[in-house]
Amino acid sequence: MSDFFHNGWSIFIAVATIGGIVGCLVLLLLASKRKVLADDNTTGHVWDEDLRELNNPLPRWWMGLFVLTIVFAGVYLAFYPGLGSYQGKLGWSQISQYEAEVEKARAQIEPIYAQFEAMDVEQLAANAQAMGIGERLFVNNCAQCHGSDARGSKGFPNLTDNDWLYGGSHEAIIETITNGRHGVMPPMAAAVGTSEDVRNVAHYVLSLSGSPHDSIAAQLGKAKFGVCAACHGADGKGNQALGAPNLTDKVWLHGWGEQAIISAITNGRDNQMPAHGDKLTAPQIRVLAAYVWGLSNRARGMESAQADAAR
Template identity: 70%
Template sequence: MSDFTSDFWSHYVAGITIIGIVACFLLLWTTARKKVASSSDNTTGHVWDENLAEMNNPLPRWWVWLFVITLVFGIVYLVAYPGLGKFGGKLGWTEQKQYEAEMAKAKAELEPLYARFRAMKIEDLAKDPQAMAIGDRLFMNNCAQCHGSDARGSKGFPNLTDNDWLHGGTPEKIQETITNGRIGIMPPMAAAVGTADDVRNVAHYVLSLSNSPHDSVRAALGKPKFAVCAACHGADGKGNQDIGAPNLTDDIWLHGYGEDAIIAMINNGKTNQMPAQKDKLTEDQIRVLTAYVWGLSHNPKSVGK
């Protein structure tokens, strides 16, 4: 109800609810007062299909009382809890309050465990079975939607089980990424590179950096044009983790492999975002999740190892 800018719908919902309850009471009351005349054999005189007679049997008393109790319960519930439009209920219950209470209870119960984790280095946390069990749940609930349940990622979403890192794979950098998120921007570079043929030549030069199949003549022609890319990726193409520029020499392709994919990237650019988790997870949870992610590419028993 709080989403509406007018009180009309609040009053409408409350009115329909109250009318419905009152109508049920009236229905029960009027039917209880009505007496149907019956014959000596306890039938009402109505007959269908030649011999199907309507009996004049009252509703079972337990059913009537159950109906009354249900209506009374509905009234008590609507007085105590939200249900009548914007009326919040006398008990002041809200989903937000219940959520906060449950979270506070869980935090209090987990505090001794997280206190032990705080005293450990990230590298040691990655070896702790209890911490990794929590880290696995945190990953599945908050990261697997993009990076996959096996953490191997997919097109546009980095593989977290290898040692290829856009912004650095140290515990500190991983924690920074999880906490604040990242925005990776590859601007369209076709105009700076030159003609469409120049773009194709640069694509072949990029392929040559990782010894991928390429046209060596085009790669040689594209090398001078790669200078406009070197500002981010470096003259040797090994990238720059300070700005998240990928390493082009390792044959790992985040947004697609091959001549066409590289040409599309040069022509159109790309913007990728890793959302910040600091508003969803506590500092302790982020630290455990950091250990879990770091362990994926360092622990022999981790995913894919």
């Protein structure tokens, strides 16, 4: 892959660009000096006995425009990128242009977010303007995985059920959005034992949430659950510090049932949420986190708004 970034490619592009412009100019000059070879304004070429090629030169205005185009190309390439790695006299780049536009946009939206700085999460969740902005941020950055209704899908958490892998506080959600999350469950089948032991553990996990299960298999799997307890806890209620799911609440991120649990134990899981700290500003993330928090705590936000109105 590094061959495509070799300095030779830059030289090749520069030579090809200049060569093309010079070639057009030479072609134009040669065509303008072409002489008429016959008195009847023909070039002397005859086909099929009576078909003659006429020598009709280009209009001067057209040739003038052609020359101006070539001159414009030369001036443009002197000031802007176009000749390989040469950046041009003005030093313009699409990256600097993008960064300038981003900074301009940030300067325009700063006053909007400034009014939210003194609000806590409950006040933000009750503020219609803040939630309108948060919803747009969610649709543009989060809905691709969590869905436009934030209810998720298989492998993507539901953000409306108040069930959180890493904690549902405003601060925890801000950290999740800013830095992303990388949840890994290693394959544990070898540590559990035989395939029958894995099945028994699967039924014990089902029993923790009161789901339909084989009670005999669950009793046999309880002793083997110890290898899972290191992350999920002895009671199976998970560990938010590790992002280990609560196995007692009937919320199944990767599917429900014996086979789904056996697959998780045998193959493990590797889920990643990308970080958005380099894409969104801190005030944007704060409002977005309040919107996500409000999806499962809307009642608390409304109570806060009503209390403020009553004061």
